[in-house]
Structure formats: structure tokens, C-alpha cells
Amino acid sequence: xxxxxxxxxxxxxQAGPEAPGRLVDYTVxxxxxxxxxxxxxDVLNEQLIHRGEDPVEFDNDCREGICGSCGxxxxxxxxxxxQRTAVCQLHMRAFKDGDRIVVEPFRAKAFPIVKDLVVxxxxxxxxxAAGGYxxxxxxxxxxxxxxxxxxxxxxxxxxxxxxxxCGACVAACPNASASLFTAAKIAHLALLPQGSIxxxxxxxxxxxxxxxxxFGDCSNxxxxxxxxxxxxxxxxxxxxxxxxxxxxxx
Numbered sequence: 001x002x003x004x005x006x007x008x009x010x011x012x013x014q015a016g017p018e019a020p021g022r023l024v025d026y027t028v029x030x031x032x033x034x035x036x037x038x039x040x041x042d043v044l045n046e047q048l049i050h051r052g053e054d055p056v057e058f059d060n061d062c063r064e065g066i067c068g069s070c071g072x073x074x075x076x077x078x079x080x081x082x083q084r085t086a087v088c089q090l091h092m093r094a095f096k097d098g099d100r101i102v103v104e105p106f107r108a109k110a111f112p113i114v115k116d117l118v119v120x121x122x123x124x125x126x127x128x129a130a131g132g133y134x135x136x137x138x139x140x141x142x143x144x145x146x147x148x149x150x151x152x153x154x155x156x157x158x159x160x161x162x163x164x165x166c167g168a169c170v171a172a173c174p175n176a177s178a179s180l181f182t183a184a185k186i187a188h189l190a191l192l193p194q195g196s197i198x199x200x201x202x203x204x205x206x207x208x209x210x211x212x213x214x215f216g217d218c219s220n221x222x223x224x225x226x227x228x229x230x231x232x233x234x235x236x237x238x239x240x241x242x243x244x245x246x247x248x249x250x
Contacts, residue, residue: 002032005092007040008100011056014113021113023102033093037080038063038070040092041103057116063088065229068164071171072117073104078168078227086166086229106171110178110214123213124165124181131198131205132185138194153191160188162230169224169232175216180224182210183240184232190243200247207244 007028014021028044035043038060045055059069065086072087074080080090095101103117111119138144163184170178186203189195195202218237225234 002034003097005031005033005095005097007031007092007095008098009040009044010100010102011044011117012104013056013116014105016115017112023104031092033091035092036063036088037074037090037092038088057114057118059118060088065089066164068166071106071166071168073102073106073171075101076104078106078171079166079229083226084229084231086164089229106167108167108170108176108215110176111167111170119167121165121167123215124167124178126213127178127182127206127209128185130209131202132189134189134195134198136194136197144194147193149192157188157191160184160191160232160236163188163228163232164230166229168227168229170215172223172227173216173218174221174223175219177218177224178210178213178215179218179237179240180228180232180234182206183236186243187236187239190239199243200250203240203243204247207240 009026009028010023011026012021013024026044028040028047031040031043038058041056041058048055058072061067061069063070065088068086070086070088071079074087074090079085079087080094082090082094105113105117105119110123111121114120161184163181165181167181169180170176186206189202190199220234222234225232
């Protein structure tokens with residue numbers, strides 16, 4: 001039988017990008033340990049709608065830890081206290097009955113607030129558009145299968161490709177750096193023969209776009225890796241810098 005819980009929430013409410021925001025206290029008395037954190041917010045919103053109040057806006061889509069749209073700060077931690085877990089997969093059994101939890105949006109200059117917990121992460125899309133793709137002719141699937149790739153390179157590339165672009169790395173970084181996200185997108189292509197051809201121009205274009213978007217620089221705090229729901233390694237940032245320096249020197 002599910003354990004009933006009372007959870008005290010302090011949620012950031014902001015009507016729009018230019019409106020002042022504030023933290024508002026709510027109580028959810030009918031939570032249970034099997035709920036995900038987003039389901040807790042669903043219950044809160046049902047209560048608010050029933051009272052004729054505006055529901056809390058928050059991003060979500062797949063609710064399976066795949067799409068990366070659900071990121072919020074839970075108790076001051078991007079995606080909450082459970083490591084390698086997106087907030088949509090964070091369950092209330094990670095909390096205790098009577099807990100007080102502060103819920104805020106990801107905060108960064110490059111992630112302007114849209115409403116409440118929703119931020120605009122289209123800066124990530126523009127970084128990808130700057131070079132996060134392969135445009136050279138690589139042939140069809142049979143041709144790709146004919147290219148030898150070591151297991152080590154394939155495994156490492158897959159680890160970086162696991163990035164879901166949620167933005168937790170930016171929210172956790174004291175400099176609001178997008179280095180882990182950008183590095184993952186550069187590294188997973190640079191490690192494979194199809195992507196290595198354009199690696200120099202890709203590194204320069206994506207790093208320059210990251211800077212233009214207003215993200216800060218990496219200062220090796222590694223908070224990004226600590227909160228990443230996919231456990232992307234900060235070693236990717238080393239690879240990104242190496243690719244960038246090689247490209248510039250050329």
C-alpha cells in the first residue's frame with residue numbers, strides 16, 4: 001500500500017519574462033511515495049485549478065528521462081537529490097513525509113524565464129545549428145557499416161550522445177557555462193569517422209556560438225557532471241578544448 005505524505009512546497013511563480021517573480025508556499029496533503037515529482041506538481045495544479053487559481057507552468061513531455069524538457073531546481077539541485085535521474089523520474093520516495101521543498105526554474109542569462117518554472121532553452125538549438133551535424137557525403141547505411149570503428153571509440157561516442165540537452169549543467173555551473181552540453185555534441189561526432197572530417201570547423205563554430213549566446217566559461221568546478229542525468233563526463237570538455245585549439249592553430 002502506498003505511503004501517504006504531506007509535502008510543503010515553495011514554488012517560484014512569475015507571470016511572464018518581464019514580470020516580477022516570487023516564491024509561493026503550497027501544501028500537497030495527498031501525495032504518496034510512488035508519485036514522480038512531476039505527478040506531485042500535477043496534483044498541486046489540480047488543487048489550484050479547483051480553487052480557480054492559475055496552475056504552475058512547467059515543461060514536460062516524455063516523462064521517461066529521454067527528452068530533457070522537464071528540468072527544474074528541486075531543493076537547490078538541478079533535477080533534485082537523486083543522481084543520474086531527470087526530475088520526471090525522481091520519485092517521492094526520495095523525500096520524507098513533511099519535507100519542505102523549494103522548486104525553482106533553471107537560472108542563467110541564456111535561459112530567460114518564460115513563465116513560472118519554464119525557461120527558454122532555444123540557445124541550445126542555435127548551438128546545434130551552428131555545427132552539431134554531419135554534412136559531408138557519408139554514403140548509405142551499408143557504407144557506414146563498412147567503416148571500422150573501435151569498440152572503445154564507439155562506446156565513448158555513445159556515452160556523449162546520451163546527452164538530452166536538459167540544461168542541468170548550465171543551471172548547476174557557477175558560471176552558467178554550457179561547456180558540458182557543447183562538448184558532448186562535439187565529442188560524439190569527432191570520435192566517429194563520419195564526423196571527424198568536419199571536426200575542426202564544427203568545434204570553432206559551436207564554441208563561438210556558445211559564447212555568443214551569453215553562457216559563461218568553464219572553470220573546472222565539475223558541478224555539471226554531478227547533476228547530469230546521463231552522467232556525461234567532464235573529460236568531454238577537455239576534448240572540446242583540444243579540438244578547438246587544433247582548429248585555431250590550423
